[in-house]
Amino acid sequence: MNKTVKNADEAIKDVFDNSTIMLGGFGLCGIPENCITALVKKGVKGLTCISNNAGVDDFGIGLMLKTRQVKKMISSYVGENAEFERQLLSGELEVELIPQGTLATRCLAAGYGMPAIFTPAGVGTEVAIGKESRKFLVEGVEKEFLMEMAFDADFAIVKAWKGDPHGNLIFRETARNFNPMMAMAGKITIAEVEELVPAGSLDPDHIHTPGIYVHRIFQGANYEKRIEQRTVRKK
């Protein structure tokens, strides 16, 4: 198989207005930088973005917020973005805040072909409002679980460290985060990688995401890989 496309512009060319897209990454770590830039350039609007965070004001999804391309964010934590908070408080942006594990597992469910999951996260809180719940025995004690639905996303856009033309992906360190589950969950999955290597040069034992889940792949350019909180110790 050869799923290679030329660049980010070609990879996202059919992302349409009002579509639902998943974007991998935790904070600014492991985000699809090239595709975000291409989405801003394309100017596609009314997007529902499923992503753990919303970037910062001038990087990551923050760039798409600035251009008002995002109609709704589904995230677990959005604390680092002043423009996000402003749009939310003024009602310009719709936001659904959900527990991080629920977010990850709703992606996982989509990729595993399961319509829903049951999780205890959010029981007894406002997250539970309007949701079906069910009690199960856990270690001999009855415990309540919320039913959470698998995500239904038109596109999943992920960032990996290495990939091959088959779409096989390998992630690096904590830049893995949501990327593997999202890669499995999109109707169309787009992967940008730091290094696109020839088929056959990745050890099959080391593949995190098998290529069957990936529809398009390209080697990204000029990765900034910005650090959000630079913390160091002295030698």
Next chain:
Amino acid sequence: MLDKIGIAKRIAKEIKDGYYVNLGIGIPTLVANYIPQGMNVVLQSENGLLGMGPFPFEGEEDADLINAGKQTITTVDGSAFFDSAMSFGMIRSRKVDLTILGAMEVSEKGDIANWKIPGKMVKGMGGAMDLVASAKNIIVAMQHVNKAGESKLLPKCDLPLTGVRCVKKIVTELAVLDVTPDGFRLLERAPGVSVEEIKKATLGRLIIEGDVPEMIID
């Protein structure tokens, strides 16, 4: 009265050899610095790492290696990376022995609120709701009263809840308390703090049995 480091040091004494521990942002992060030498403890960072090491040396920061607070960190011998679904899988299936996190309010039933101030702060719950819903043992590190001088240990939380009936223990600048079916049980006083002061700062039901010892902190 304890400072933040004092709270972290006191909580560190709750950690046992062989524990897998998840530390929240703020005072809980400081606890890592006071885990007794020689103890085998593995820190879990919910963005996908078991075996979190200290901050990197200057010039050795790696953008791909961060903790849940988005700070640059390092690995240690025996570290392992994984994705976010597996991370919350190990939390949900109770493999993590102890969760230490901050709070805005805790109720006498063990309810916790730490993610939202309606109309004011809309940052989100991150992994906190998953952690408190599943953790075997939850210790809260927080100030006993808020900036306005109001108690954060309440009969009932006023703020939107993060989880219900889940907090087991609280360490504040004034005291160590257990959450029991009957309310907050005072276990220890901070150095130089009287039972009266703790009573005054606690709005929820406080149980005092006999002499309350003073904390011992190295």
